[in-house]
Amino acid sequence: MDGSDDLAWFSSTGPRMGDGGLKPELTAPGVDVLAARSQYASEGSGYYQTMSGTSMATPHVAGAAALLAGTHPDWTGQQLKDALISTTARTPRYTPYAAGSGRLDIAAAVRNTVFATGSVYGGYRSFSAPAGEKSQKTVTYTNTGSSPVTLHLSVQPSAGTSPDVFSLSAPSVTVPANGTADVTLTTSFDAVQTGTSVSGQILATDDAGTTVAHTIIGAYKDYEHYDLKVTARDRSGRPLAGSEVQVTDGKSWNTMVIGADGTGTLTLTPGNYTV
Numbered sequence: 001m002d003g004s005d006d007l008a009w010f011s012s013t014g015p016r017m018g019d020g021g022l023k024p025e026l027t028a029p030g031v032d033v034l035a036a037r038s039q040y041a042s043e044g045s046g047y048y049q050t051m052s053g054t055s056m057a058t059p060h061v062a063g064a065a066a067l068l069a070g071t072h073p074d075w076t077g078q079q080l081k082d083a084l085i086s087t088t089a090r091t092p093r094y095t096p097y098a099a100g101s102g103r104l105d106i107a108a109a110v111r112n113t114v115f116a117t118g119s120v121y122g123g124y125r126s127f128s129a130p131a132g133e134k135s136q137k138t139v140t141y142t143n144t145g146s147s148p149v150t151l152h153l154s155v156q157p158s159a160g161t162s163p164d165v166f167s168l169s170a171p172s173v174t175v176p177a178n179g180t181a182d183v184t185l186t187t188s189f190d191a192v193q194t195g196t197s198v199s200g201q202i203l204a205t206d207d208a209g210t211t212v213a214h215t216i217i218g219a220y221k222d223y224e225h226y227d228l229k230v231t232a233r234d235r236s237g238r239p240l241a242g243s244e245v246q247v248t249d250g251k252s253w254n255t256m257v258i259g260a261d262g263t264g265t266l267t268l269t270p271g272n273y274t275v
Helices: 054-071 077-086 106-111
Strands: 033-036 048-051 114-116 119-125 134-143 149-157 166-168 172-175 179-188 196-205 211-221 226-231 244-248 253-257 263-268
Touching: 033 054, 054 077, 054 106, 077 106, 077 114, 077 211, 114 196, 114 211, 119 134, 119 179, 134 172, 134 211, 149 166, 149 211, 166 196, 172 179, 179 211, 244 263, 253 263
Parallel strands: 119 211
Antiparallel strands: 033 048, 114 134, 134 179, 149 172, 149 196, 166 179, 196 211, 226 263, 244 253
8 A cells, every 4th residue: 555545556456366265354555665775775875765565565564463462462363363454444445355454554453442353255156056055154253341342233345246245144243341242244145246256344333333343255156167178189099198279269269288198178168169
């Protein structure tokens, strides 16, 4: 993030490759950060210089985790992570897959007494998932204060995400002093289009309407695809191991490598192809 909480062009965004996982989880300042200058640096002069990059943002998060661990020395790594994610300064113009829960706010993380599970991923489902497919995940709220706290909960879907995707088991929850309370997040995959990542945030507000904790949520339904298997043999019937086969739909070309057994497999979307 820059000083205006605009996402930097070099920021890595989600979803996570392989399973469409909910990444990143938060952002941190990384644009024009005043940093120590190496005596061997070819640019600038003196002891300091401004630099930009993820290598500038990462130390902010590591330092924030160290400060929070000093405040709560008995906390686990997961508790520290959840606290940092659920107390960020929200940047709602970006989806969680672009900027996580928001920009790191160490002051809020240290001072707050209410925290939430930072990130809940509803899951990955195949395009052929049966009708009515759902997942249920637990969201935990923690109160380190000396008095019980009632939280009012709402789901705020990101742009392009149907309001029917995510739902909560309760509209509010009371978290006892020095205790925890749980609610269930249900993800309905019938409301997720194929080849689409969906996301949003669960907002927890107090009786005054102030958001005291938030949780990023997401899910992914795979695009429709099928495997094309080709058997390639020479005129003597021997496998054409190591050869390549081109597959095209007239718009794009895909290369299939034939294995030692003379077969190759390529994953394709529905359409008409020439081999």
